[in-house]
Amino acid sequence: xxxxxxxxxxxxxxxxxxxxxxxxxxxxxxxxxxxxxxxxxxxxxxxxxxxxxxxxxxxxxxxxxxxxxxxxxxxxxxxxxxxxxxxxxxxxxxx
Amino acid sequence: xxxxxxxxxxxxxxxxxxxxxxxxxxxxxxxxxxxxxxxxxxxxxxxxxxxxxxxxxxxxxxxxxxxxxxxxxxxxxxxxxxxxxxxxxxxxxxxxxxxxxxxxxxxxxxxxxxxxxxxxxxxxxxxxxxxxxxxxxxxxxxxxxxxxxxxxxxxxxxxxxxxxxxxxxxxxxxxxxxxxxxxxxxxxxxxxxxxxxxxxxxxxxxxxxxxxxxxxxxxxxxxxxxxxxxxxxxxxxxxxxxxxxxxxxxxxxxxxxxxxxxxxxxxxxxxxxxxxxxxxxxxxxxxxxxxxxxxxxxxxxxxxxxxxxxxxxxxxxxxxxxxxxxxxxxxxxxxxxxxxxxxxxxxxxxxxxxxxxxxxxxxxxxxxxxxxxxxxxxxxxxxxxxxxxxxxxxxxxxxxxxxxxxxxxxxxxxxxxxxxxxxxxxxxxxxxxxxxxxxxxxxxxxxxxxxxxxxxxxxxxxxxxxxxxxxxxxxxxx
Numbered sequence: 150x151x152x153x154x155x156x157x158x159x160x161x162x163x164x165x166x167x168x169x170x171x172x173x174x175x176x177x178x179x180x181x182x183x184x185x186x187x188x189x190x191x192x193x194x195x196x197x198x199x200x201x202x203x204x205x206x207x208x209x210x211x212x213x214x215x216x217x218x219x220x221x222x223x224x225x226x227x228x229x230x231x232x233x234x235x236x237x238x239x240x241x242x243x244x
Numbered sequence: 245x246x247x248x249x250x251x252x253x254x255x256x257x258x259x260x261x262x263x264x265x266x267x268x269x270x271x272x273x274x275x276x277x278x279x280x281x282x283x284x285x286x287x288x289x290x291x292x293x294x295x296x297x298x299x300x301x302x303x304x305x306x307x308x309x310x311x312x313x314x315x316x317x318x319x320x321x322x323x324x325x326x327x328x329x330x331x332x333x334x335x336x337x338x339x340x341x342x343x344x345x346x347x348x349x350x351x352x353x354x355x356x357x358x359x360x361x362x363x364x365x366x367x368x369x370x371x372x373x374x375x376x377x378x379x380x381x382x383x384x385x386x387x388x389x390x391x392x393x394x395x396x397x398x399x400x401x402x403x404x405x406x407x408x409x410x411x412x413x414x415x416x417x418x419x420x421x422x423x424x425x426x427x428x429x430x431x432x433x434x435x436x437x438x439x440x441x442x443x444x445x446x447x448x449x450x451x452x453x454x455x456x457x458x459x460x461x462x463x464x465x466x467x468x469x470x471x472x473x474x475x476x477x478x479x480x481x482x483x484x485x486x487x488x489x490x491x492x493x494x495x496x497x498x499x500x501x502x503x504x505x506x507x508x509x510x511x512x513x514x515x516x517x518x519x520x521x522x523x524x525x526x527x528x529x530x531x532x533x534x535x536x537x538x539x540x541x542x543x544x545x546x547x548x549x550x551x552x553x554x555x556x557x558x559x560x561x562x563x564x565x566x567x568x569x570x571x572x573x574x575x576x577x578x579x580x581x582x583x584x585x586x587x588x589x590x591x592x593x594x595x596x597x598x599x600x601x602x603x604x605x606x607x608x609x610x611x612x613x614x615x616x617x618x619x620x621x622x623x624x625x626x627x628x629x630x631x632x633x634x635x636x637x638x639x640x641x642x643x644x645x646x647x648x649x650x651x652x653x654x655x656x657x658x659x660x661x662x663x664x665x666x667x668x669x670x671x672x673x674x675x676x677x678x679x680x681x682x683x684x685x686x687x688x689x690x691x692x693x694x695x696x697x698x699x700x701x702x703x704x705x706x707x708x709x710x711x712x713x714x715x716x717x718x719x720x721x722x
Contacts, residue, residue, distance in 0.1 A: 163514060165326045202319060202519030208527045211297035214261050217268025220282045225389075228288075235277040236386035239328040242374055 152181045245484060247445040249476045250453060251411055252403035253468075255418060256396050257428040258370060258436040259302045264393040265369045266293030266336070271395075273434045277388035285393035287331035293522055299395035300526065302427035303367040305536050306397055307344025309425050309543060310362050314533055318343050319525040320367075323515045328387055329372040337368035337398075339517040341525075349401075349421070350545055351413040355559060360414055361402040370394040391435075397427070403442065403453065408469045415439060415465050416567075420544040424569050432464055439468050445479045445489070454479075455489045459503055461496045471496040471503060478503075547572060555585035564593040570607055571596075577614035578621075587621050595635065599642045611645040612638075620648040632705055633657050661708045663715070666699070669707070670716050673698050684720060692716065 157176050161168045168176065219225075222235060231238040264271055267284035284291045307314060318341045322334040347362035372392040374385050399418065405411050419437060422428045430437040439462050444454040459475060462468045479489050494503040542550070544566045551562040551572075566572045571592055578588040596617075600607055620641070624634050629652060640651045652658055660666060673695060674681060684691035692713075699712045 203524060208525050210524045212294040214263050214296050214298035215268060216263055216270055219269045219280050222279050225278050225281050233386060236388060238384050239387055241383050242328055242385045
């Protein structure tokens with residue numbers, strides 16, 4: 150499968166990242182290579198094999214509905230690029 | 245042109261767990277922002293979500309209450325999209341193996357039964373809350389992640405509704421089911437219960453569906469109904485002008501009572517759903533389903549029908565009783581003590597509800613207990629107090645939480661049925677009002693009512709009115 154310029158631009162848009170023309174060129178080749186590599190798997194006949202979404206053969210793992218301590222406010226905001234009093238601060242969201 | 249309106253609803257209900265879906269942070273409403281967060285619900289790298297058993301069981305219980313087929317094998321999927329209220333940039337939801345599918349809910353529309361099919365019921369996590377500053381020209385928004393990760397139940401109906409009356413009944417019935425099963429507190433003012441409507445129009449008699457428009461930002465049941473009315477008219481006008489309806493999402497503007505187009509929505513495949521690798525699948529066996537069914541309470545519609553049949557109460561009265569589970573429970577507790585269903589039904593639907601509304605009481609913490617309510621009804625039946633005095637006693641019970649007997653003794657409210665006492669009073673009143681007696685004798689019959697009133701006033705309403713009437717008549721007529 151060949152990745153084209155518009156595919157890269159679309160993926161970049163969905164991921165909200167800006168790419169330079171050089172970067173686009175790089176990623177077109179890299180992604181195409183990855184996809185061709187994955188495509189070799191298609192040569193295998195998997196008709197009778199159930200799709201697997203989890204590598205561990207375990208099910209029904211739960212925790213009980215019990216309170217655990219939360220992170221202190223100042224630590225919670227520590228990694229935020231911007232904050233204001235008790236809030237995370239983000240660029241204006243318009244709907 | 246005549247159109248048929250086709251309506252489907254998506255409902256989100258926050259589940260009533262103590263902690264979030266994948267971490268031990270509290271779900272308490274109204275705490276200081278960003279104090280109920282941790283690395284898991286803030287989406288820090290390397291953390292591992294672990295499913296809250298109670299949340300999963302609440303979702304399962306809801307799916308069973310909504311008559312869904314339960315998927316024996318379910319797992320969770322990542323729904324990727326970028327929005328500042330979503331810390332991980334994906335929401336853990338269900339897409340490929342929803343917990344429950346192909347269910348239905350029976351609703352009652354103006355006394356007639358109607359069935360709305362449920363497309364699916366699934367479990368997902370709540371997003372954070374965005375705050376838009378009111379100051380003019382502010383170029384930022386603020387985020388509170390206390391809500392992020394709270395377990396959220398999504399219930400998707402088929403587009404089986406045709407008018408707002410059906411939609412209203414659907415919303416109220418669903419709310420009642422969620423309250424009866426105790427999976428959500430359904431507080432709309434706190435955002436625990438939210439609705440989104442999708443609406444399309446088609447020519448009367450057509451069997452294909454038109455393009456549907458989704459309406460978001462509906463904060464109350466009333467705004468859902470208003471928004472549907474508005475949207476149906478808007479689409480009809482466009483179609484009449486020959487303009488096509490775009491598939492879009494619109495936001496309801498509560499203040500101006502109209503909707504506006506939201507910026508173009510990413511198409512479904514752009515969510516790039518894929519199985520959540522950090523969570524293990526859940527296998528739901530028959531035994532588990534049976535165990536949940538054992539905990540299923542009698543649902544509102546069944547309870548209403550039982551009340552009508554067993555207690556011979558009206559459609560309207562039973563409707564009011566089952567509207568709140570707590571009221572229906574209260575009613576049943578009362579009749580276990582004294583078997584007077586009609587009397588309790590009247591006290592609860594009239595007096596109790598009026599006091600609750602006027603005094604803005606919390607229905608879950610009523611100051612009157614069933615035992616006290618039953619005692620009051622017994623006292624009235626014995627004739628100790630009149631029904632007018634009973635209302636006064638009841639009001640006092642609501643204010644003080646005291647037993648009716650104590651209030652009657654304290655305020656000396658017991659009915660006066662002492663013939664000698666009443667007769668003495670009547671003699672006094674008759675001699676004090678010769679003109680009124682004259683009127684009565686001339687044929688002015690309502691003069692008697694006036695005199696009865698005077699006796700009642702003299703006894704502060706405590707004289708047995710029937711006795712007063714009879715004795716008064718006897719005295720004057722001689």
